[in-house]
Amino acid sequence: xxxxxxxxxxxxxxxxxxxxxxxxxxxxxxxxxxxxxxxxxxxxxxxxxxxxxxxxxxxxxxxxxxxxxxxxxxxxxxxxxxxxxxxxxxxxxxxxxxxxxxxxxxxxxxxxxxxxxxxxxxxxxxxxxxxxxxxxxxxxxxxxxxxxxxxxxxxxxxxxxxxxxxxxxxxxxxxxxxxxxxxxxxxxxxxxxxxxxxxxxxxxxxxxxxxxxxxxxxxxxxxxxxxxxxxxxxxxxxxxxxxxxxxxxxxxxxxxxxxxxxxxxxxxxxxxxxxxxxxxxxxxxxxxxxxxxxxxxxxxxxxxxxxxxxxxxxxxxxxxxxxxxxxxxxxxxxxxxxxxxxxxxxxxxxxxxxxxxxxxxxxxxxxxxxxxxxxxxxxxxxxxxxxxxxxxxxxxxxxxxxxxxxxxxxxxxxxxxxxxxxxxxxxx
Amino acid sequence: xxxxxxxxxxxxxxxxxxxxxxxxxxxxxxxxxxxxxxxxxxxxxxxxxxxxxxxxxxxxxxxxxxxxxxxxxxxxxxxxxxxxxxxxxxxxxxxxxxxxxxxxxxxxxxxxxxxxxxxxxxxxxxxxxxxxxxxxxxxxxxxxxxxxxxxxxxxxxxxxxxxxxxxxxxxxxxxxxxxxxxxxxxxxxxxxxxxxxxxxxxxxxxxxxxxxxxxxxxxxxxxxxxxxxxxxxxxxxxxxxxxxxxxxxxxxxxxxxxxxxxxxxxxxxxxxxxxxxxxxxxxxxxxxxxxxxxxxxxxxxxxxxxxxxxxxxxxxxxxxxxxxxxxxxxxxxxxxxxxxxxxxxxxxxxxxxxxxxxxxxxxxxxxxxxxxxxxxxxxxxxxxxxxxxx
Ligand code: SF4
Ligand code: SF4
Numbered sequence: 001x002x003x004x005x006x007x008x009x010x011x012x013x014x015x016x017x018x019x020x021x022x023x024x025x026x027x028x029x030x031x032x033x034x035x036x037x038x039x040x041x042x043x044x045x046x047x048x049x050x051x052x053x054x055x056x057x058x059x060x061x062x063x064x065x066x067x068x069x070x071x072x073x074x075x076x077x078x079x080x081x082x083x084x085x086x087x088x089x090x091x092x093x094x095x096x097x098x099x100x101x102x103x104x105x106x107x108x109x110x111x112x113x114x115x116x117x118x119x120x121x122x123x124x125x126x127x128x129x130x131x132x133x134x135x136x137x138x139x140x141x142x143x144x145x146x147x148x149x150x151x152x153x154x155x156x157x158x159x160x161x162x163x164x165x166x167x168x169x170x171x172x173x174x175x176x177x178x179x180x181x182x183x184x185x186x187x188x189x190x191x192x193x194x195x196x197x198x199x200x201x202x203x204x205x206x207x208x209x210x211x212x213x214x215x216x217x218x219x220x221x222x223x224x225x226x227x228x229x230x231x232x233x234x235x236x237x238x239x240x241x242x243x244x245x246x247x248x249x250x251x252x253x254x255x256x257x258x259x260x261x262x263x264x265x266x267x268x269x270x271x272x273x274x275x276x277x278x279x280x281x282x283x284x285x286x287x288x289x290x291x292x293x294x295x296x297x298x299x300x301x302x303x304x305x306x307x308x309x310x311x312x313x314x315x316x317x318x319x320x321x322x323x324x325x326x327x328x329x330x331x332x333x334x335x336x337x338x339x340x341x342x343x344x345x346x347x348x349x350x351x352x353x354x355x356x357x358x359x360x361x362x363x364x365x366x367x368x369x370x371x372x373x374x375x376x377x378x379x380x381x382x383x384x385x386x387x388x389x390x391x392x393x394x395x396x397x398x399x400x401x402x403x404x405x406x407x408x409x410x411x412x413x414x415x416x417x418x419x420x421x422x423x424x425x426x427x428x
Numbered sequence: 429x430x431x432x433x434x435x436x437x438x439x440x441x442x443x444x445x446x447x448x449x450x451x452x453x454x455x456x457x458x459x460x461x462x463x464x465x466x467x468x469x470x471x472x473x474x475x476x477x478x479x480x481x482x483x484x485x486x487x488x489x490x491x492x493x494x495x496x497x498x499x500x501x502x503x504x505x506x507x508x509x510x511x512x513x514x515x516x517x518x519x520x521x522x523x524x525x526x527x528x529x530x531x532x533x534x535x536x537x538x539x540x541x542x543x544x545x546x547x548x549x550x551x552x553x554x555x556x557x558x559x560x561x562x563x564x565x566x567x568x569x570x571x572x573x574x575x576x577x578x579x580x581x582x583x584x585x586x587x588x589x590x591x592x593x594x595x596x597x598x599x600x601x602x603x604x605x606x607x608x609x610x611x612x613x614x615x616x617x618x619x620x621x622x623x624x625x626x627x628x629x630x631x632x633x634x635x636x637x638x639x640x641x642x643x644x645x646x647x648x649x650x651x652x653x654x655x656x657x658x659x660x661x662x663x664x665x666x667x668x669x670x671x672x673x674x675x676x677x678x679x680x681x682x683x684x685x686x687x688x689x690x691x692x693x694x695x696x697x698x699x700x701x702x703x704x705x706x707x708x709x710x711x712x713x714x715x716x717x718x719x720x721x722x723x724x725x726x727x728x729x730x731x732x733x734x735x736x737x738x739x740x741x742x743x744x745x746x747x748x749x750x751x752x753x754x755x756x757x758x759x760x761x762x763x764x765x766x767x768x769x770x771x772x773x774x775x776x777x778x779x780x781x782x783x784x785x786x787x788x789x790x791x792x793x794x795x796x797x798x799x800x801x802x803x804x805x806x807x808x809x810x811x812x813x814x815x816x817x818x
Binding site: 083084085086088089090093122125126127129130131133134136137143145147149150152153157159160162163166167170171339340341342343344363365367368369371372373374375376380393 | 501502503504506507511531533534535536537539540541542543544546547548555556557558560561562564566567568570571574575732733735736737739741761763764765766767769770771772773774776777790
């Protein structure tokens, strides 16, 4: 997802960097080349469907996090607040609106094209709806709304699936057809879905490599790089599939060599703590945040944030034989569309499957979808796993809410607590 | 105040102060096997609950009358106050009279709260109510029908009896009458706001959150008759304003009073949507569920939590300003309320386009200090009066 890669880069990271900057360039050229551009969100994105119409997706969340990593978000947020956006709301939205108000220059310095359509896939977060209602006031373009039912009781019911498919048929596809002037081509969609499934297999392989000791990956700080292509514009593309093949090979080599994860300061040689993290990372001080972990030998072996764009490690794969139903299932299965009890179950499972020493919640101010209920999750997880949980607070892209000293302190004390428990033995 | 009005207002005040839901308990105790189902803002199909012989109870948090002892431990500082007081009410046993709880889809706080409820109260009936955001009868309508039918089955199981079509018709009619009375009260206030002081009207309406529909209808109708008979309620010249943003976490009564004391008459608001939706007539159809479904789909996006396909966000507010001859709008939103605060810039744009003056501030249900609000609202009221005279 981010393209500011660690200084010691894996081959796949270089490849990803090229793909992402290539995509921003393609977006910049889109209007000249007569390509249509759709703005949409990461969770519940319909990349294969858009690609089957030769549409280029632009993802405002990715722009926001990229702006965060490039230290641009603070200025954009102030700009949006100057235009009357409340200091209390999601900073992704304000970062995006601020960027727009300042000329819509994308994170790589090239101007972003205006959307031909806003594809509002309403998965896992209410803010999405308001975000695109706000953008609609800025752009004179249609909106396609795809309401994704929430798994309130932890299940996907048949009528949910039917509802989503009907919306795809009556709302989304007709609008994509109208915007592009092309007819829906189911075979193209199927071919793309097959590529998605292959990439998903490889991604899961990579994520699950963290079961090894030492883990060859960091499944949070490194994980956000690994999910980049599949969560953004490259799911269902040849390029995306090739990236994940390359990544898998790379990880295999690391496992064979018994290597730990690559950090911005080189390979982590001693894995002292294995952690599961719930919640998104902070982007404005991403490296500093990561350093607080790898300096202590802490490796994240599983994370929930890397599942916001799809819970592939729980078995879901895009299915070319059921193209619309599989898109529906995908949208309904993203992490933030899970009920809170299901989220607790998942984290608990991760703690066990990845033999973690503890779990930590990074609660971000911006995101009620993630944050509401996390304190209860913490207690429930402590009860169920018998492990201590850590809790830190920050924000996604608002630099005002990253208090480095405070966070570092908390992480260090948390790791010390794990260490003490460990040395005291299981009876402690 | 004349004794009859005083009695009515005292009753409403008692219900307002009744954080332990004593009124609900006595309703339940009046007959064996009676049950009550709570729901959070903004709206739930109360008709179905009542048709099953159960009392729908709108849970609106603890306001400024509840000491938060445990609730704060569940929520970070940047989350609105409403879920803290609601969890506090539940953990302290004050909601024990409720046999189930519905969580309508309005924001991520209430959505996740539904999961918290499942974990905190595993023996209670808990349901997340996903209101459709697609308003095509054949698409969103079909989904909504499935949801409502599933809810009806659950309610029947809880009540231990089926819901007949006649039960549902009677219930729809009872709530239609209630909405009609509530609507008449809003209209009457809009015509002569000096007759219906904001705090009084608030508690009269709020009684509808815990009373059976017929009883509340009677209360509102009686209030409509009695309030104009108060001699001291003389016509006054104040600024007519619409207040927007209070659809979930409730403003403290002191805040409403402050607005009035600052020189405003509230002529419309977005309070108590549970009592006011659907704003259009629910037809008694055959089968009766159809009418409920259609009315919900056709009523339009009257709150921040409902998608507006035509993009005319704020049209309802401008329309309300016009219909109520308001001179300005006060955005009065709970701190950290995503739907209200994300919506605000769009409403501001709609008002600016129609040259309607507006101002804004935030509150929390337990806000106790109103000096700054009074000053701001006072300045605003003066300025729109000057504006009007200019
Ligand atoms: S509230 Fe959370 S999920 Fe929603 S847009 Fe903001 S960061 Fe994304
Ligand atoms: S006050 Fe706003 S954010 Fe809080 S629960 Fe209500 S609608 Fe949601």
